[in-house]
Amino acid sequence: MSEMITEYRNENTKDIDLLSTIDIVRKINEEDKLVALAIEDETPNIAKAIDMIAKQFLMGGKLYYFGAGTSGRIGILDASECPPTFGVPADMVTGIIAGGDKAIRTAVEGAEDNFELGEEDAKILTDQDVCVVISASGNPKYLLGVLAQADKVNCRTIALTCNHKALILEEAGLSICVEVGPEVIAGSSRMKAGSVQKMVLNMLSTGAMIKIGKTYENFMIDLMPTNEKLKDRAIRIVSEIAGVNNSTALQKLLECGWSVKTAIIMLKCNMDKAQAEEALRKNCGVLRRTLNSFSKL
Numbered sequence: 001m002s003e004m005i006t007e008y009r010n011e012n013t014k015d016i017d018l019l020s021t022i023d024i025v026r027k028i029n030e031e032d033k034l035v036a037l038a039i040e041d042e043t044p045n046i047a048k049a050i051d052m053i054a055k056q057f058l059m060g061g062k063l064y065y066f067g068a069g070t071s072g073r074i075g076i077l078d079a080s081e082c083p084p085t086f087g088v089p090a091d092m093v094t095g096i097i098a099g100g101d102k103a104i105r106t107a108v109e110g111a112e113d114n115f116e117l118g119e120e121d122a123k124i125l126t127d128q129d130v131c132v133v134i135s136a137s138g139n140p141k142y143l144l145g146v147l148a149q150a151d152k153v154n155c156r157t158i159a160l161t162c163n164h165k166a167l168i169l170e171e172a173g174l175s176i177c178v179e180v181g182p183e184v185i186a187g188s189s190r191m192k193a194g195s196v197q198k199m200v201l202n203m204l205s206t207g208a209m210i211k212i213g214k215t216y217e218n219f220m221i222d223l224m225p226t227n228e229k230l231k232d233r234a235i236r237i238v239s240e241i242a243g244v245n246n247s248t249a250l251q252k253l254l255e256c257g258w259s260v261k262t263a264i265i266m267l268k269c270n271m272d273k274a275q276a277e278e279a280l281r282k283n284c285g286v287l288r289r290t291l292n293s294f295s296k297l
Contacts, residue, residue, distance in 0.1 A: 072097025087222030118145025138166020
């Protein structure tokens with residue numbers, strides 16, 4: 001096994017059990033400040049990963065996150081937020097944790113050390129998909145099994161780790177290695193390493209969704225307004241983009257079943273629901289492209 005940098009002791013926090021509560025908080029906060037700066041060094045590789053994912057999305061592929069323990073849970077979190085935020089199918093971005101759904105809440109003994117389990121879980125992959133393996137140490141045999149199976153079906157692979165000596169870096173097609181040093185509590189990779197993973201996965205999914213047209217400017221125009229907060233957001237988005245008051249925006253949203261993009265096209269292009277839907281269909285559902293096609297007429 002390669003060396004686990006994530007297990008080192010942090011020299012700055014050796015006395016943490018002797019500190020006052022406020023000083024414990026300050027120590028943790030000081031360490032957390034390192035995370036964004038460390039990610040900055042890997043932005044070129046993160047950008048390459050986003051372009052890879054977006055390309056496969058446009059070809060009908062899917063994105064899969066694989067991880068064990070904290071890393072698996074963070075992958076599931078990011079994946080589960082994509083449908084309500086971007087209006088995509090539930091299986092377009094999927095998080096898979098070693099040991100199955102039970103492991104989301106309860107540790108499953110030995111799951112991360114099981115190469116064959118990783119191979120089995122990864123049989124869901126195809127040559128159209130992108131597989132992201134996530135691990136602070138980068139050494140779980142489970143993830144090496146995932147990568148082995150991904151390679152068999154020519155699935156594109158990305159490794160996200162906090163250890164430049166990680167074994168998964170040797171096996172993945174693209175690597176993102178964000179080293180943030182030892183944790184406040186030695187080996188507690190749910191801390192800085194977990195923050196790295198959350199931030200990078202946010203970039204991957206959000207960046208890819210932007211690239212395939214799931215936003216207009218910085219609005220989430222494919223959101224699914226399933227509660228009062230999101231319905232209010234949908235009204236404000238339509239109102240601002242179409243340049244109408246909230247009452248008019250609400251009226252159009254009710255007419256088109258709360259489809260933000262359809263309502264905007266109806267208002268800006270003076271169309272009925274069927275015409276707006278057809279215009280969007282011809283432009284692959286991309287709002288900016290649809291609006292531009294009519295501005296040129």
